[in-house]
Each structure stands twice: as structure tokens, then as C-alpha cells.
Amino acid sequence: MVDSETNLGNASKSVQVKLVLLGEAAVGKSSVVLRFVTNEFQSNKEPTIGAAFLTQKCRLEDRVLRYEIWDTAGQERFHSLAPMYYRNAQAAVVIYDVTKASSLDKAKSWVKELQRQAHPNIVIALVGNKIDLVRPLSLSLGFTPHPDSEEEADDATATPDGTTSGDAGPVCLRQVPREEAQAYAAETGLLFSETSAKTGEGIVEVFTAIAKKIPIEHIIASSRGSVGRFDVAGSRTVSQEGGVNLDEAAVKGTSSCSC
Amino acid sequence: MEINAVLSMGVQGEEDSYAGKLHLIPPYLAFTSLDRKSVRFTLPLSTIRRVERLNARAGIYALSLSTWHGMKIIVQLTSLRPTADAFCSLLREALKVELQKGQMKAVKGFVRTCYSEVLVSTSSTAPDNEREDGSLINDAKEGSPPVEMEYHGGLGLRFKFPGDAKKLREASKVKLWTTYLRAHGRNLTLLRYPQCTRLVQVGLPNRLRGEMWETLSGSLYLRFANPGLYERLLEENKGRTSTSTEDIEKDLHRSLPEYAGYQSEDGINALRRVLQAYSFRNPEVGYCQAMNILAAAILIYMSEEQAFWLLEVLCDRLLPGYYSPSMHGTLLDQRVFESLVHRCLPIIHDHFQVVDVQLSVASLPWFLSLFINSMPMVFAFRIVDCFFCMGPKVLFQVGLAVLKINGEKLLQIQDDGGFLNLMREYFASLGESAHPNSSDPRARAITRFQELLLVSFREFAVITDDTILSERRKFRNEIIHSIESFSKRSAIRNLKSLGRFTKDQAGLIYDALYKAMCVVPPPPAVAPPASLFTTNDGNYDRPETRVGLRTFHVFLSEILTWARDDKVVINGFQQRVDREIAEHELIDRLFYFWDTSCNGALSLQDLVSGLEGVMFNDLMDNIEWFFNLHDKNKDGHLTKDEVLTLSESFLFIFRYEIGDAYLGAVSRFMTNAFEYGDALLPRQENGEPGESSPPHIASNQPYLNLATFRMVVLADEILEAFFETDLSASFRLEPVPDLELPTNNGFLGDLWSNIATADNKKFFNKLTDEVGKTIGRHQVIYRPSIGRFTKLEEPKARESLLSPAMKSGSAGADTDTLGTSKSSSSTLAVDAEAAQSSKAASAFSPLPMVKAANAALMERTPFAIDDAGDDSDSDLESDIPEDDDQVMDEVDAFLEAHDSGLTDADKELAKDLIDAEPVK
Numbered sequence A: 001m002v003d004s005e006t007n008l009g010n011a012s013k014s015v016q017v018k019l020v021l022l023g024e025a026a027v028g029k030s031s032v033v034l035r036f037v038t039n040e041f042q043s044n045k046e047p048t049i050g051a052a053f054l055t056q057k058c059r060l061e062d063r064v065l066r067y068e069i070w071d072t073a074g075q076e077r078f079h080s081l082a083p084m085y086y087r088n089a090q091a092a093v094v095i096y097d098v099t100k101a102s103s104l105d106k107a108k109s110w111v112k113e114l115q116r117q118a119h120p121n122i123v124i125a126l127v128g129n130k131i132d133l134v135r136p137l138s139l140s141l142g143f144t145p146h147p148d149s150e151e152e153a154d155d156a157t158a159t160p161d162g163t164t165s166g167d168a169g170p171v172c173l174r175q176v177p178r179e180e181a182q183a184y185a186a187e188t189g190l191l192f193s194e195t196s197a198k199t200g201e202g203i204v205e206v207f208t209a210i211a212k213k214i215p216i217e218h219i220i221a222s223s224r225g226s227v228g229r230f231d232v233a234g235s236r237t238v239s240q241e242g243g244v245n246l247d248e249a250a251v252k253g254t255s256s257c258s259c
Numbered sequence B: 001m002e003i004n005a006v007l008s009m010g011v012q013g014e015e016d017s018y019a020g021k022l023h024l025i026p027p028y029l030a031f032t033s034l035d036r037k038s039v040r041f042t043l044p045l046s047t048i049r050r051v052e053r054l055n056a057r058a059g060i061y062a063l064s065l066s067t068w069h070g071m072k073i074i075v076q077l078t079s080l081r082p083t084a085d086a087f088c089s090l091l092r093e094a095l096k097v098e099l100q101k102g103q104m105k106a107v108k109g110f111v112r113t114c115y116s117e118v119l120v121s122t123s124s125t126a127p128d129n130e131r132e133d134g135s136l137i138n139d140a141k142e143g144s145p146p147v148e149m150e151y152h153g154g155l156g157l158r159f160k161f162p163g164d165a166k167k168l169r170e171a172s173k174v175k176l177w178t179t180y181l182r183a184h185g186r187n188l189t190l191l192r193y194p195q196c197t198r199l200v201q202v203g204l205p206n207r208l209r210g211e212m213w214e215t216l217s218g219s220l221y222l223r224f225a226n227p228g229l230y231e232r233l234l235e236e237n238k239g240r241t242s243t244s245t246e247d248i249e250k251d252l253h254r255s256l257p258e259y260a261g262y263q264s265e266d267g268i269n270a271l272r273r274v275l276q277a278y279s280f281r282n283p284e285v286g287y288c289q290a291m292n293i294l295a296a297a298i299l300i301y302m303s304e305e306q307a308f309w310l311l312e313v314l315c316d317r318l319l320p321g322y323y324s325p326s327m328h329g330t331l332l333d334q335r336v337f338e339s340l341v342h343r344c345l346p347i348i349h350d351h352f353q354v355v356d357v358q359l360s361v362a363s364l365p366w367f368l369s370l371f372i373n374s375m376p377m378v379f380a381f382r383i384v385d386c387f388f389c390m391g392p393k394v395l396f397q398v399g400l401a402v403l404k405i406n407g408e409k410l411l412q413i414q415d416d417g418g419f420l421n422l423m424r425e426y427f428a429s430l431g432e433s434a435h436p437n438s439s440d441p442r443a444r445a446i447t448r449f450q451e452l453l454l455v456s457f458r459e460f461a462v463i464t465d466d467t468i469l470s471e472r473r474k475f476r477n478e479i480i481h482s483i484e485s486f487s488k489r490s491a492i493r494n495l496k497s498l499g500r501f502t503k504d505q506a507g508l509i510y511d512a513l514y515k516a517m518c519v520v521p522p523p524p525a526v527a528p529p530a531s532l533f534t535t536n537d538g539n540y541d542r543p544e545t546r547v548g549l550r551t552f553h554v555f556l557s558e559i560l561t562w563a564r565d566d567k568v569v570i571n572g573f574q575q576r577v578d579r580e581i582a583e584h585e586l587i588d589r590l591f592y593f594w595d596t597s598c599n600g601a602l603s604l605q606d607l608v609s610g611l612e613g614v615m616f617n618d619l620m621d622n623i624e625w626f627f628n629l630h631d632k633n634k635d636g637h638l639t640k641d642e643v644l645t646l647s648e649s650f651l652f653i654f655r656y657e658i659g660d661a662y663l664g665a666v667s668r669f670m671t672n673a674f675e676y677g678d679a680l681l682p683r684q685e686n687g688e689p690g691e692s693s694p695p696h697i698a699s700n701q702p703y704l705n706l707a708t709f710r711m712v713v714l715a716d717e718i719l720e721a722f723f724e725t726d727l728s729a730s731f732r733l734e735p736v737p738d739l740e741l742p743t744n745n746g747f748l749g750d751l752w753s754n755i756a757t758a759d760n761k762k763f764f765n766k767l768t769d770e771v772g773k774t775i776g777r778h779q780v781i782y783r784p785s786i787g788r789f790t791k792l793e794e795p796k797a798r799e800s801l802l803s804p805a806m807k808s809g810s811a812g813a814d815t816d817t818l819g820t821s822k823s824s825s826s827t828l829a830v831d832a833e834a835a836q837s838s839k840a841a842s843a844f845s846p847l848p849m850v851k852a853a854n855a856a857l858m859e860r861t862p863f864a865i866d867d868a869g870d871d872s873d874s875d876l877e878s879d880i881p882e883d884d885d886q887v888m889d890e891v892d893a894f895l896e897a898h899d900s901g902l903t904d905a906d907k908e909l910a911k912d913l914i915d916a917e918p919v920k
């Protein structure tokens, strides 16, 4: 349970953004959030019953956003509980695992559900996680999607490669081509990026892109009682020790964000 | 059988006497006091060593029972004499059966697995190989093995128990329990008097905790009754993998990871085995996240086998439907909790409404994992103690108390996140003083946790088992409906292709399928209906829900006019339509035609695509569709046999049409088809020159191609009309009539009782028919599937297209009444007959009933009588579940009216009996 709010001074100076994470079990939802909130990667964590709730503040230009993150349980039978968490959400991060083709189908089904059932202006980001598992191969091969990834996987295990064989066991090949997911995202109007919660690659950029796309003014205007409290000048005084400065990250980042 | 009785302990002054009911449910003898909570026991008959009739005042009928643990119980049977006699003879028989089964011997071995035996036998309260917290010391001398290692225990023995033993006052708890267990029996023979509950409320001692959980919840009886089953289950399913086992692996390392036992392989392996064993035992539930938390928690205090049985009682009985694929029990109890908050804490409820905060974001995990994940473990386990002792209402009471205590702060929160944070802070502070600023040191010493329990059980004592039951009953339909519509929306959303159907039309297809699945459930490997469609959206791990031929028949009968027999019955009282499912080779043919991926079963997508392939067709499409339907090998030709089959299909479709027009059309079709077919056959050169005998043809020889078929069809006005519009129009997507929502207890039970209700209706109908017949007003008409002709007018075969010779085939048709034409009646009557008989077998196969009876039996597992309702309806087998609630209500009303217990005179008598001599 992490809550960085205490480091960040007065919460009322920020715009609150409710964000929900959705995706098949074990694609790395919790890991992505943990990386974003504490910049850590660890595998033994609290289990997610229903949804875990975390907060993280971010600076973007002269604005401070306070992300309220709902990390939902991935098991299929918790599906019917999901509306409880995505209702009123301004943003959603739908995650799939680039080494598991079926997880993209599940992601697509979440996107469909969000577009029909969630807030009409919800900003959705499609995120392919665990690229650390495919990176070396996709680089060396210049990436060609292989229909028979099983055979390839055998070859891959034969080559000693420290970076690919993590705690995930057998080395996996990419099953979801970046282009395919990207095309789907473009045609459906989603933000898109690929990440690794393990290495941290691309994580902050996801949240930066969302922050940029969110109609902040709209939220300020519509959120209860916060109209008077939000004060742009005040937000500048918030210390930068805690939280994430999205401006910096965006500059440093490898611009893997498609937007 | 049950009987009124007064219970007293065989030792003077040990406990008061209590009036209640004695239940004989072999192999158990159980007692519940009238208030249903003060006193109760459940004794396996095999633990009863001696029964004597006592010699007492005239007219008094009393028995003295001696148990395995040497206790003496006196029960005075206060019902009428013949009832008491009957009870005694049944008891005698039941005891004899147990003796013959050798169960009496099993007791000895079994009690050795119970720690309570060690506890009462050692003179000092703490054996010297125990630490203060109850865990074992086995470091020093390796030569001397622990004295008693037969009893079952949990990981805590090795990895220590959570919490500080001194603070928990383990030593004095152990002492109190030792005294109680010595006097009141233990494990299989425990008598639960009010002190037992009070001792549980102050917290069970670590070492005894696991065993008391199984005793209080009743899982002990399951372990006793099924020796070795756990090991066998693991052995038999060794190496088996499933979605459940995969899901379990993902969660093993995130189940109480902070506990030392789960940082070791031994702990992880034990957890894996218990969860897998449960998933093998109950594949319909399999594994649900949160069960890992429960299993990990109880394994600290109990052995794998104990934990396995406790998990079964938890998931199947105490928290029914919580972990099932639809999680309907969870959703229902969340709704119930919300309603109780509304009732008991209206101001908080209103505030939540105003700021749009959902209670469930915080309360869901409270219920799903018994607070274990929400508060520090030492406190959570105390709540778990109460939960096993007093039942599921505890979760509601504690939940309400949490909200009440935080009431003022809750009125300040503005959103879900604030609510969660507040709850988190509160739970983290449970160890602190509830009144830190009080001048009274005693008040300062009260912790927030103690305050929580106090508020739970004092202020929310009004929340009883009955409250929960009746609230559940109230919201059941709402929940089922919302699950159902949720499933429906996602099922339709996730269809790969809707074809030309609108979403609403697809919804109607879904409804028909859902109804069909309620009548004929898909194979058992698949989850119960409501959850079906939530599991298959693009998820490759789970097989898509598919229905078999049986279900398909029901489904099709909903939307296709000729796939059913609509009998319009008119008697003196009513006019009604009896719908029966038609059986015909043509319908099976459709099933396989739509099973494009050759699964032997159809998915919703298959049905949608299949229907799409016929419902939007024009004349030419339909002719081709019908042709293809009968072209088995898809070579573009029908064989001669297939032409015959196709003609039979026509006859089947037209079986209820009025007049002979269709019969004539089919007859002309056959004549023409064979004429053309034969004419197109390659001539055998060396054959006889005479053309009179038809050439011999092999059964698989191509005979009629599509072009010829089309020509023959178009030669006939009636067939043309049929393909032009009637065929497509015979598929009708209309709102499914009288899809009654299940209304009773238990989710599956609902579906079955739905069928039972339909049966009742049938009975009424039959009755009125009989009456109608006797007064001569009974009339049955089959409703036509096409219904083009309502009068007996005779359309002519189209002239001129075909040679006049062919027309001779069309019989001059005489008129006939009510659609039963002479010539067709013989063949068609057979079909109808067959349809009816096999339909009777399919729609009312005994299986659902057997299941329902089993479910009912499960409900009344005769242990741990938390709610006497379980026992008051002891001849459940024959009852349909719907009636249970009413029975319960009546019993409740009765109990309330008679809650006064015993008069002084009664108590006096009970005392006398303690000293009474057995009858010689």
C-alpha cells in the first residue's frame, strides 16, 4: 500500500484524476502502477482483491495532477465488479502482455466495454507491457512476427542471454507485433505505448501522455467544490522532491509515446 | 426426525437446563435450544457410548446419554409418548447401523488428531516443548522427539504464530479452555453453552485455534466422515493442470507474503496443495482470488487436511456463491450490506449517496477475505474466531460497527479514494487506545479493536441470521438480473460478428439461448448459466461456452416455428398454447450445419452466424441454403437418398399446415425431382435397351444439382412462396415469453425450482383438460408453422412448366378438418409421437431434480446448527427449494412465540433427572 501523498504537501492544490487499470491477469498491471508510484519492481506483493488503490502526484507544465489509481484484480470472475472501479474514471490504462497474444484480445474487449459503459470522455491508453522480455530479439531480428513462436523460443533459450531470462522462466518471443497494436489503437482513438515495468521503460510516458490529453479544465469545472480550490499559482510552489515531474520525464524519455 | 426435549448436563450445577429440539439425522444427533444460539451440540452417533432410559416420575420420558469423552447428558423428551417411543426406536436403529459400520472404532483414532486431547490430558497447561505462543521448541535435543505429534497443527507450530503471546494472554486463555473442554466435551463431542461463545469472543489461543475453527464451523465432521479423502484427491489428480491450477500458481507468492511460513517452500507447497485439492473437488468454483488469502490464513493454525475441509465449508456453506464464477454471493451480500447501512446508519448512507461514494470499494475485501487482508492479522483472526462460532452475520455486524465508529469522519469524505484512505488509517490504528484522553486508566486501556467488537456485538446484535436471510431473499432477483444483463451485454459486445443483426436482435438470440440453458444446462464442465458469457470474451484460457444438441433443440423451439409443436388447447376454462419441442432429423441437421468448426457444440457466435445465414435470405438464397443443408458432402449435388431426406424435411416443416396443399406440393416435388434426376443420370451403354427400369445408382452418386433443384422448386407455387418468404419468416426473434426470473434460495436451486414451477403449471393444465374433456369442450389444434392458408382453399400447381404427365402425381385432395390430412397423418403422427416421448425425456430428465435434491441435502448438512432452519425442514428431499423459506418463516414465528424457555417447575424436574436411576 503506497501513498505518496504525504510527501507532496497540500492535496487541494491539485487536479484529481481518477485512473483505472484493466487487463488480463498477470499482464503486469500492479507492477506498472508500482513502478510509477514508487519506482520499484518487486514480484511478491499484496494480492489484489477487487482493486488496489494508490495515489501519485505529477507535475505537468504548470499543473499538478493527483492520480487516483485503481488497480483492478485480473481474474476473469472479477470482471463483473470492474464497473464499480471504472465508473467516473477520467482515464483508463488497458494493459496487455506483448508475449501473450490472447491478452490483446482481452484488452480489446476491455476497450469496447469502456467505450460503451464508462464516462464518455474517458481517455484510454493501450499499453503493451513486458517488452524487456522481447527487446533483444526484436532488435537483432529487426522484428519479424513469427507464426510459430514455440520453435523460436527453443532457439532463444539455447542462446545464453542474461537480459531475456528473468524470473519469468522460459524466454518468450513477442506475440503481439507493435504495429498491429498501434494500428488498432490509432483506429480506435487510443493512446498507445509499450512498456516494461521491470526496467521502467516507457512507464512515466504513459501517464504523461494521459495527463496531456485529459481535459483538465473540464475536470476542474465539473468536479465538486474544487473550482475555487484550484489555484495555478499555488501549484507552482509544490516541492519537487516527491511525485513525478512529467515534463522532465517526457524530455528524457525515449519518446515511445505515440502522441 | 425431531422431537421437543430439555437438555441438562449430567453433573449437578454445571449448567442450567435448556429447552429445545433434539434432531436425529443419522449419523448425527443434534440439539438446539429454543433461541437457537445459547446451547447446541452435534454428536456423531458413533461417539455415543451408552443410552439409558431413566427411571423418573410418572409420565416423564428421559434418556441419559454417555459420550466417548465420558460426559453424561440427560435429555427429557417432552413430546407425546408415541413420538418419544418412535424417536427412541429410530435412535436405537441408527446406533446399531453405526456400530455395524465400525464407526465406533474410528472415533478413537480420530480424536488423537485433535490437539484438545493433549490439552486436557496434560496436567500443566503448557507442555514443556511449547513456547509461550504455543509454537514448538525443537531446537535443543534432537534425540528426543516431541512427545505427542499425532495431532494436527498448522505452520504456526514451526514458523511461530502472529502476535505477541503475552499481550494475547495465551496462558490464561489456554487455562480457561482446558477447564471448559474437560467439562463440556471436545472436538466431536463438544457441547456449546453460552460460555463457549464468550470464550471465543475473547480470542482463541493459538494452539487450539485451528481445531476450534473446525469444530465450530462443523468441518471437523467432514474430516471425520471422509478419512483420507484429501490425500486421495491429490493423488488421483496428480499433475493435472487447469485454469484454476494456473491461477493458483500466480497467487501463491502473494498470499500473506509477510508471514515467515510463506517465505519457505514448505509453506508455499502446503498452500498449493490445499487450493488445488479444493479446485479438484469443486471444479465449478475452481479457484477464485481471495481464497488464497483464506487458505494461507487458516494454514497457520491447521494442517492441510483440516484446512481443506474448512475451506470447503467456507466456500460452499458459510459464504455460498462468494467465489463462484459469477460471484453472485459476493454481489448479493454487498447489496445486503448496503441495505443494512441504509437501515442502521441512514446519515452515513445518505452522505455516501450525495457524494457518490460506493460502499463496496472498501467493504468488498472485508467480506471476500474475512477482514484478513484489511486489518493486522492478530485482529483479523479474532474476527475469524467469531465468524466460525456465530456465522456470517458477524461480517455484517463488524462492517456496520466500523462505519459507525468512524461516522463523523465518514461524513467529511468526498470520494471513493478518501473513503478507502480513512478505512486504511482506522484499521492500522486498531491496537491503539480507544479513549486515549480519558482520565480513567481502565477506559484508556480499551483498545480500538475491543471497542470494535463491543459495538459489533452490542449495538448490532439486532442483525441476526434471519435478518441476513431475509435481506438476501429480498435482493436476490435484483442481483441475478443485473448479473444476467451484464453478462448479456458483454456476450453481445464480444461477438466477433453480428452479421446483419442489430444488437437488440442478438440480445433476443441470447435470451432464447439463456432460457434453453436453464431448461437443459450445458455439460457440467461449464459454469452455471448466469456466468457463462462473462468467461468467454476473448479469453483463450477458458473454453467458450457451447451448447449441445439437447439445448439446441430447446433454443430453436423458441425462435423457429417448425421446431416446436404448439398445441392450441381449448377446454371449457381456458384456451392456451402448450409448447413442446419438436424432434426431427432436420433439426439435428441444422445443428451440425451450423457447427462450422466441428466442435459437436455451438457457441453463441455459431448461432448468430447460423441464423444470419437464413433469416435475411431472398428466394434464391433460401433455395440454395436449403439445398446445402441437405448436401452432406458439399459436392454441389444431392444424392438420391438426400432428395428423399429433403422431401421428408418438407413434410416435417409442413406437418401442421391446414389443408392438403403442401402435401400435394411435396408430392409433386418428389415426382419431378426423381424424374429429372433419373433423366440426368448417365446412361449405361451396355444395359438393357428398355428404359422402363430405372438405372441402378450407388448411394453416394451425385444425383441432383442445385440448378435442377431450383427448377423443380420454382415449378411449384407453394414451394416458391415457401422459399420466397415463409422460410425466413419462420425464424422469429421475439422477446422470450415468460422467462421467469429465479426467485428462491441458492442460485442453482433457482434454476431447478423454476422447472419445478413449470411442472406445477402443467399439472394445473392437465386438470382443466380432464374437466374440459368430461364436459365435452376439450379441443386440441396444432398451430401451423407457416400458416399461409387459414381456409381450406386449394392453390393449383403451376401449369405448363412441367409435362402434364407429372401432374398426375398430385392427388386430388379432399378436404379434411383441422389440419390432420388423411395421407399425412400416418407418417406425421409418428413424428409427433416420437417427439413427445423423447421430449418428455429431455426436458424433464431426472438429473436436475437429483441435483436439486443433492443441493438441498448439502444445505442441511447436519452439523453446526447455526440456523435451526437447516433442521426444521428435515424432509427436504421431496420439497422444492421454494418452500424452504416459508417453512423457515413459520418456524421462526413459532420459535419467537415460544422463546420463554423453561418454567421453574421444568427446571426443577430437569434437576431431579440428573440423579435419576436408569430403568432396570
Ligand SMILES: Nc1nc2c(ncn2[C@@H]2O[C@H](COP(=O)(O)OP(=O)(O)O)[C@@H](O)[C@H]2O)c(=O)[nH]1
Residues within 6 Å of the ligand: A023, A024, A025, A026, A027, A028, A029, A030, A031, A032, A042, A043, A074, A129, A130, A131, A132, A133, A166, A168, A195, A196, A197, A198, A199
Ligand atoms: N519481465 C517482466 N515481468 C513483468 C513485467 N511486469 C510484470 N511482470 C511480472 O508479471 C507477473 C504479473 O505481474 P502483476 O503486476 O502481478 O500483474 P497483474 O495481475 O496484471 O497485476 C509478475 O510475476 C511480475 O513480476 C515486466 O515489465 N517485465
Ligand SMILES: [Mg+2]
Residues within 6 Å of the ligand: A029, A030, A031, A048, A071, A072, A073, A074
Ligand atoms: Mg494485480
